[in-house]
Amino acid sequence: MKVAFFSTQPYDREYFLRYNTRHDLRFFDAQLNKSTVSLAYGCDAVCAFVNDVLDNAVIQLLSKSGIELIALRCAGYNNVDLIATSLYSVKVVRVPAYSPHAVAEHAVALILTLNRKTHKAYNRVREGNFSLDKLIGFDLYGKTVGVIGTGKIGEVFCHIMKGFGCRVLAFDLIANRELEAKGVEYLPLVELLPQCDIISLHCPLTDQTRHLINTDTINLMKPGVMLINTSRGALINTQATIQALKIGRIGYLGIDVYEQEDKLFFYNRSEEIIPDDNIMRLMSFPNVLVTSHQGFFTDEALTQIAQTTLQNIADFEDDKPLINKVG
Known part of the structure; x- marks a missing residue:
């Protein structure tokens, strides 16, 4: 053919x-x-x-x-x-x-990088700056991680976070009994969001999940929460997320996908003026990490x-x- x-x-x-x-x-x-x-x-x-x-x-x-x-x-x-x-x-x-492992592991990489600020440490050392000031992170051990969507990728992600010693909560239309047997707790979304230190999105984009992360759901989250999205950009309402970052409601944001990525991702835009104000605003935050849909890239x-x-x-x-x- x-x-x-x-x-x-x-x-x-x-x-x-x-x-x-x-x-x-x-x-x-x-x-x-x-x-x-x-x-x-x-x-x-x-x-x-x-x-x-x-x-x-x-x-x-x-x-x-x-x-x-x-x-x-x-x-x-x-x-x-x-x-x-x-x-x-x-x-x-x-x-x-x-490879569900590829995407799940990339989500973990975003978490570790945002938390321990290894990207900032790398740049400092390259410039001869060996200071640890402002690089403090937190132990993942004992933290509560919310996983929205427990298909193949979400399932792998749950296993990894359990390996870190995290309490793992999950939301999905159908509970995975094998995950439950390994200690993953399924809860309604409104009960999951307030308990989580970290929330990672692993669900498909549908009419029901579009802008799942919005002003209302963000307001249910724990102040300073870390939000990770390696699934589809439109799961997140970008404007609502920016407002939450500005007031510290969201403490960390790691995204490998973006609502308007079709105009940006997979191409070299370094010599262009990027007209997308939202992505430029996101990249201006010191607690935001953006990768360009490379989660699958193994x-x-x-x-x-x-x-x-x-x-x-x-x-x-x-x-x-x-x-x-x-x-």
């Missing part, structure tokens, strides 16, 4: 070419949207990433060009209009699990993403059951 890859980076080409044995892969740097969809014409399928636009207009144009498959090289699919894919008979497949995860995506495409071509079909 001829497959048009959008929003590609050098590592996408490296891993997909390494594991491809049968498909004609065509890589484009451009984000998939209504203006760039014509790049896919002549192909049989498109491969999209988290910030590609797959709305009704784009899907209609893809369908008219003869494309019957959208292969997502990610787990989330909130950027896909599934009503439109059903209407135009376009199949959607994804990578439901690549060799193991990139290997699994490439292999699963290519297998999804092969299964479609061979008319086999699509075990990773969305919708």
Whole structure:
């Protein structure tokens, strides 16, 4: 099959070419949207990433060009209009699990960096400043950690935090009995939020979870709480979070995702004027750490993403059951 890859980076080409044995892969740097969809014409399928636009207009144009498959090289699919894919008979497949350890471990890295301020210590020492002033942190041992969403990534994260000796509370629609057996306590969200020293988000973005973190839920949190998001940017209301940071309601913020990241992440913007006032304000806080959607970025995860995506495409071509079909 001829497959048009959008929003590609050098590592996408490296891993997909390494594991491809049968498909004609065509890589484009451009984000998939209504203006760039014509790049896919002549192909049989498109491969999209988290910030590609797959709305009704784009899907209609893809369908008219003869494309019957959208292969997502990610787990989330909130950027896909599934009503439109059903209407135009376009199949959607994804990578439901690549390396939950990669994302969970990155969430822990954000926690440790924010807490022990290793990023600031590194810069100080590089400049010959060996002072410890203002670098004080806290023991993770004995702290209460709230985990919102206990799917594969959230489950791994719970295990790691239990290993630190933390009390782990969780919120999800369905309790994980294995986690409960290991001491994770499931609570309603309104009971979980006030108890936590650290809150980490690991749930998908849906209509129900959009802006889950907002003024009301922030006001339920313990003053000075550490908030971590490695899931989807729009789980957090950015303006409400900025206000909470300004008054110290949120004491630390670590985000690997951002509401408007599609205009920023994965590209070098160092020589540009960034017009997004919210991200610039966030980066001005000394207690905020932003990484650009690199939670998935391990060799193991990139290997699994490439292999699963290519297998999804092969299964479609061979008319086999699509075990990773969305919708």
